[in-house]
Amino acid sequence: MQQLIVAEFRRLLATRLWWIALLAATGLGGGLVGCLALVGPEHFSPPMPGLHTAAGARLVLGILGYTAFVPAAFGTLAVTSEYRHRTVDVTFLFAPSRWRVLTAKLAVFAVGGLCYGAVLAGTAAVGLYAGAAGHGSTVGVPVGAVAGLLGRLAVAMAVYTLLGVGVGALVGNQVAALCLVIGYLYLGEPVLMMIPGANAAYPLLPGGATAALTGFHEVSDAMAAQLPTTAIHLVSPVVGALVLLGYTLVAAAVAVFAPLRRDLA
Amino acid sequence: MTGVAVEVAGLTKRYGEVTAVRDLSFVVRPGAVTAFLGPNGAGKSTTLRMIVGLVAPSSGTARIGGRPYRSIPRPSSVVGAAFPGAAVHPRHTARAHLRVYAAMGGYPDRRVDELLDLLELTGAADRHVAGFSTGMRQRLGLATALLGDPPVLLLDEPGNGLDPAGIAWLRTFLRGLADAGRTVLVSSHALAEVQQSADDVVLVSDGRLVAAGGYDELAATAGLPVQRPAAEPAGLERLFLDLTAQRRGDDRCNS
Numbered sequence: 284m285q286q287l288i289v290a291e292f293r294r295l296l297a298t299r300l301w302w303i304a305l306l307a308a309t310g311l312g313g314g315l316v317g318c319l320a321l322v323g324p325e326h327f328s329p330p331m332p333g334l335h336t337a338a339g340a341r342l343v344l345g346i347l348g349y350t351a352f353v354p355a356a357f358g359t360l361a362v363t364s365e366y367r368h369r370t371v372d373v374t375f376l377f378a379p380s381r382w383r384v385l386t387a388k389l390a391v392f393a394v395g396g397l398c399y400g401a402v403l404a405g406t407a408a409v410g411l412y413a414g415a416a417g418h419g420s421t422v423g424v425p426v427g428a429v430a431g432l433l434g435r436l437a438v439a440m441a442v443y444t445l446l447g448v449g450v451g452a453l454v455g456n457q458v459a460a461l462c463l464v465i466g467y468l469y470l471g472e473p474v475l476m477m478i479p480g481a482n483a484a485y486p487l488l489p490g491g492a493t494a495a496l497t498g499f500h501e502v503s504d505a506m507a508a509q510l511p512t513t514a515i516h517l518v519s520p521v522v523g524a525l526v527l528l529g530y531t532l533v534a535a536a537v538a539v540f541a542p543l544r545r546d547l548a
Numbered sequence: 549m550t551g552v553a554v555e556v557a558g559l560t561k562r563y564g565e566v567t568a569v570r571d572l573s574f575v576v577r578p579g580a581v582t583a584f585l586g587p588n589g590a591g592k593s594t595t596l597r598m599i600v601g602l603v604a605p606s607s608g609t610a611r612i613g614g615r616p617y618r619s620i621p622r623p624s625s626v627v628g629a630a631f632p633g634a635a636v637h638p639r640h641t642a643r644a645h646l647r648v649y650a651a652m653g654g655y656p657d658r659r660v661d662e663l664l665d666l667l668e669l670t671g672a673a674d675r676h677v678a679g680f681s682t683g684m685r686q687r688l689g690l691a692t693a694l695l696g697d698p699p700v701l702l703l704d705e706p707g708n709g710l711d712p713a714g715i716a717w718l719r720t721f722l723r724g725l726a727d728a729g730r731t732v733l734v735s736s737h738a739l740a741e742v743q744q745s746a747d748d749v750v751l752v753s754d755g756r757l758v759a760a761g762g763y764d765e766l767a768a769t770a771g772l773p774v775q776r777p778a779a780e781p782a783g784l785e786r787l788f789l790d791l792t793a794q795r796r797g798d799d800r801c802n803s
Binding site for chain 2: 286287289290293294297298299364368369370371372373374375376377378379380544546547548
């Protein structure tokens, strides 16, 4: 297994994908949060509580949960490129035990996802405090709470990376898998929140669980206020974490077992 | 090198209503180049992929040294296989590609350098594969197959897209491998080329075995002249190789 993990790390680091991912994490973390903090939530449309309040600070950081489709897409891209470029043939020639290959990939992408999350969280912290200073405001949440929230976001990003790996291994076709992952996470879940009845499932979907983990309920509250739908009640952060853990396990199982009997013709 | 035979017995592959390979049986012996011939869609690639476990047979078995591919410990040290289109990520360099599979097979990085030298790719080792010619890609595929210094080589259309110099190089290369006692099974459409280099022939059509045996023996049975073209390049091929080698030499002197 150690050989496979080393090989997968070498594969990951052999293209520019890894630094494009870290660049995206920096842009979304430092860039997006910095801009939002600099503008100030009170100037959003509709106006939100200011950065000096706990709700305002959580809002600015919690928005990062909606960028989780990015690491998911990277996970999907990395796995499906094996099918697209047919390197999967060579991989399974060198390691016919396919479940071991996919397990190694999951281990490597868990590390990759955590690195993505760490860069996102670290640069977001810098962006938050720099933006607040530039805006002449304070941050309405203690440093420890900010660190905890960003830590949970970092772990959530690793989970989404693995979700992407799982979908990629299941679907195989790169374009289809990317459309599925980005379409569902970026569009599908927000649309579900608007559909009466269907939105009851939102708290148990990945986006709902992530929002619960970070205490980010402003978007679901705003939708419930503006649309004729019932209010969405997010689960507790602990349950949100458990739900995400469940999705991780399902994605891992799918990634490991989906390619087992697939013919590579 | 101890010889390792490849034995195919009753191999069948069905895709729904279509039977790609039917009850195919043959043996590939060590120390010879065996040509695996047949028209397009005859089932050659499917058979090669079943031998190495990439495609699951509907029935029958394929054994290498008496074992199915998937049950061979460290299989890349026993069988090297290459399929058309050199399965390489275009944004990998040749060296990076080989280093991935060297790690996967547990081979030292110096093996990568040896193979880059052997396959005459050292000068291009750190270039992205996207800029490689077809011949360079084929050689990189061969280098990957040879990482584990395997006694068995299964090559699917390795001459596809090669220029005359590449084909002459491949012919000499495969001959050297067979003379060293390795088992070499090569699928091909280039019959004139096969005639020069193959010792044995396995001929399939419509997924069925048509003939298998030594080339000379099969030719004699069919009443064909057994005499083969010289293994060394001759005629137009010789002229092409000499002139292009001379031109390359001139270019090197001028650069």
